[in-house]
Amino acid sequence: MQAAPRRPRCNGSATATGIEYIPATNITWSGADTAAGLLGAGWDLASITSAAENVFVLSLITTTPTDRMHVWIGGTDSAAEGTWTWTNGDPFSYTNWFSGEPNNSGDEDYLAYDYRVGLSWAWNDVPNDVHGVHPSLVTVGGYIVESPVPVPAAAWLLASALLGVAGMARRRKT
Ligand SMILES: [Ca+2]
Ligand SMILES: [Ca+2]
Ligand SMILES: [Ca+2]
DSSP states (O other): OOOOOSSOOOOOOTTSSSEEEEEOTTOOHHHHHHHHHHTOTTOEEOOOOSHHHHHHHHTTOOSOOOTTEEEEEEEEOSSSTTOOEETTOOOOOOOOBOTTOOOOTTSOOEEEEEEETTTEEEEEEEOTTHHHHSTTTOEEEEEEEEOOOOOOHHHHHHHHHHHHHHHHHHHHHO
């Protein structure tokens, strides 16, 4: 029996509590961080602290991804290079970096899901204005926000089931 995630969240509507994907073309990480805080007390950019939460969050991204589309989450190493933290204070333990990331290439202190055709979504450290720095390579599709609210058990059971499928897909690719 797997332990429940420490602070599970629910998938509510855009104005309810939970965990949400918010489309926002080419927004910066700091812009997304500010927008998340404006949703209300307790809202932050999302922390991804388990494989099940990773799968659940990816299921929320409704924008059809193009190669190198990025979606912001709440990780940063801006305070101390190489020491990653979540803006909501969750422990930074689970990770889902692409192979070779984080590379701090040219100074990269902000965390995003990066969609790479043939590899799907994983994490990359990128600049605050990654589209501005790489305008012909990278687009930003939006950001994930989260507030600390219990999630219905059914949502996590579904995420766990999807995780099994994703695990098989990953093994086939490597
Ligand atoms: Ca979280
Ligand atoms: Ca960095
Ligand atoms: Ca990077």
